Amino acid sequence: MRPARQLIEGRPALLLIEDGSAVAPCVEALLEACHECGAPVIVSQGVKPAATAGMPVASLPAALLGASNRAGGYYWSSRPRSSAFFATSLDVMLHELDVQTLLLAGGQTNTSVHYTFLDAHQHDYFCRVIEDSVSGSSAHAHGAALAAMEYMQTGARRTSAEVIATLSASRAVTAA
Amino acid sequence: MSGNRGTSGGRGMTGRPPHERRSLIVGNPVLLVIDVQGDCMTSSHDTTRNFPMPDYSERMRRVPSLIEAARERGMPIVYMQEVHHPSRTDFGRELDGFEREHCLESDPSTGIAPEVDRRPTDFWVRKRRYSSFFATDLEITLRGLNARTLLMVGGFTDVCVHYTFADAHQRDYVCRVVEDCVAGSTYEAHDAALAAMQYLQGDCRWTRDALIAAW
Numbered sequence: 001m002r003p004a005r006q007l008i009e010g011r012p013a014l015l016l017i018e019d020g021s022a023v024a025p026c027v028e029a030l031l032e033a034c035h036e037c038g039a040p041v042i043v044s045q046g047v048k049p050a051a052t053a054g055m056p057v058a059s060l061p062a063a064l065l066g067a068s069n070r071a072g073g074y075y076w077s078s079r080p081r082s083s084a085f086f087a088t089s090l091d092v093m094l095h096e097l098d099v100q101t102l103l104l105a106g107g108q109t110n111t112s113v114h115y116t117f118l119d120a121h122q123h124d125y126f127c128r129v130i131e132d133s134v135s136g137s138s139a140h141a142h143g144a145a146l147a148a149m150e151y152m153q154t155g156a157r158r159t160s161a162e163v164i165a166t167l168s169a170s171r172a173v174t175a176a
Numbered sequence: 177m178s179g180n181r182g183t184s185g186g187r188g189m190t191g192r193p194p195h196e197r198r199s200l201i202v203g204n205p206v207l208l209v210i211d212v213q214g215d216c217m218t219s220s221h222d223t224t225r226n227f228p229m230p231d232y233s234e235r236m237r238r239v240p241s242l243i244e245a246a247r248e249r250g251m252p253i254v255y256m257q258e259v260h261h262p263s264r265t266d267f268g269r270e271l272d273g274f275e276r277e278h279c280l281e282s283d284p285s286t287g288i289a290p291e292v293d294r295r296p297t298d299f300w301v302r303k304r305r306y307s308s309f310f311a312t313d314l315e316i317t318l319r320g321l322n323a324r325t326l327l328m329v330g331g332f333t334d335v336c337v338h339y340t341f342a343d344a345h346q347r348d349y350v351c352r353v354v355e356d357c358v359a360g361s362t363y364e365a366h367d368a369a370l371a372a373m374q375y376l377q378g379d380c381r382w383t384r385d386a387l388i389a390a391w
Contacts, residue, residue: 005272081346110372115342122305124268137375144368148334151361152273 005155007166009126010100013040016074017084017107017116017134020046024133026160030105033164037171040097041074044084046112082111085119094125101126103163109136110145121152128158198379200390202350203324207246210256210308210330210337212239212292214285228332228361235359238384239329240291242357245388247295252321254299255288256308258336266304274361308340309347318349325350327387333360334369345376356383 014034016027034041075097077090084090094102102125107113113134120127129149136142149156216236229235246253260266262282271277279286288294303312318326326349328337337358344351353373360366373380382390 082342083346086343086346110375114372115339115346118306118339118342121269122307122310126269126272140368141372141375144365144372148338148365148368150273151275151334151365153269154273156273 005126005153007128007155007158007162008101008103008170011039011098012101012103012167012170013042013094013097013099014103014105015084015116015120016041016043016105017079017112018043018045019107019112021108021135023106024135026130026133027105029164030103030130030133030160033167037167039103039167040099042077042090042093043074044077044079044088044090044112044116047078047080049080079112083115083119084112085116085123091123099125101128103128103130103158105130105133105160107134109134110141111137114145114148117149117152117156127153127156128163129156130160130163131157132160198350200352200382200387201325204322205251205325205327205391206318206321206323207243207251207253208256208308208326208328208330208340209239209243209253209292210328210340211258211332212236212255212289212330213257213279213287214289216331217289217291229359229363229366232331232359235357236289236331237291238357239289240293242329242354242384242388243292246327249391251327252299252323254301254314254317255292255294256312256314256330256336256340257286257288257300257302258304259286259302260304268305270305306336306339307343308336309343315347323349325352327352327354327382329354329357331359332365333358334365335361338369338372341373341380342376351377351380352382352387353380354384354387355381 014030031041075093077084077088077093080087102120104113104117104127113129117127117129129146131146136145146157217233219233243253258279259281260279262280299317301312301314301317303310305311308314326344328341330337337353341351341353353370355370360369370381
């Protein structure tokens with residue numbers, strides 16, 4: 001038996017996948033928990049380059065922007081395709097921030113979340129998907145994508161409550 | 177020619193009705209043979225674990241005839257081969273999940289399956305991750321061939337095939353998966369991956385015979 005992995009190994013970051021859909025209620029508490037323990041928050045915003053020519057930069061949903069401002073700021077990365085890594089500088093940003101564990105929140109489970117998880121996995125990050133913050137194009141597609149992520153990394157599927165508790169515990173250790 | 181029709185997606189910006197089937201091949205096609213390695217056409221698997229699919233070998237045995245048909249039509253053939261260094265340094269996170277150690281370069285069964293008639297004029301690209309595009313020569317090869325349509329066979333449906341498809345989709349290739357020439361880690365995962373590919377490109381699913389009849 002291989003040893004069980006921790007929920008977070010090394011420095012965590014919360015990667016919020018924004019795709020224009022409603023922000024899950026648990027996201028605000030996740031942002032607060034990240035702020036309190038100093039974990040970076042990165043917003044990956046879906047933007048079609050050809051569709052935005054001559055247009056102002058798309059704004060974030062008010063819920064996300066408001067929560068992020070209260071949580072002390074965030075890093076921003078635009079995303080032309082499903083994966084937050086595809087043709088973006090996200091991997092460089094994560095190296096600069098010395099991040100080893102990516103906590104994925106928001107987005108469509110069976111496209112942007114699944115393919116971002118895949119690329120993070122292939123780039124050797126520890127990956128966790130916060131199940132109650134993501135939703136699929138159908139219940140079946142949502143479940144299949146979560147199962148595929150668990151196939152890649154055992155223990156990938158987590159709830160926001162678990163993640164918040166672990167982030168809070170790491171803060172207590174840091175403070176001690 | 178009938179074949180499967182897309183069941184997802186609305187009328188896109190192109191104005192193409194959602195269920196209208198595009199032609200099978202747009203621009204130049206390439207046959208991408210993904211991880212058809214070792215004894216995959218002959219070995220009997222442990223069906224009690226249902227891993228991989230019990231008819232894995234049967235499905236892989238359909239691949240050589242498709243390769244032959246592609247060759248007759250002058251279609252370029254690219255073999256992807258998953259490899260890992262014997263030191264295990266290049267596994268990344270791949271052993272943190274369901275998979276066990278596999279495809280060591282020092283293991284003779286890591287080679288392309290012997291039933292495949294691989295010619296020196298074919299292309300052969302090695303990979304160390306699931307996606308055929310991740311840190312490989314594939315994109316240079318496809319650009320050189322001016323490829324626009326990728327026909328995919330091999331395994332696992334839910335891992336290397338699905339993730340190669342997703343990357344090809346993000347790179348704007350027209351993607352086709354030959355569903356009776358791919359096999360997955362389980363039936364459930366195989367079916368879910370085919371549905372996921374269909375979600376990305378509604379007209380992507382073909383069978384070997386329909387494909388040979390149509391091209």
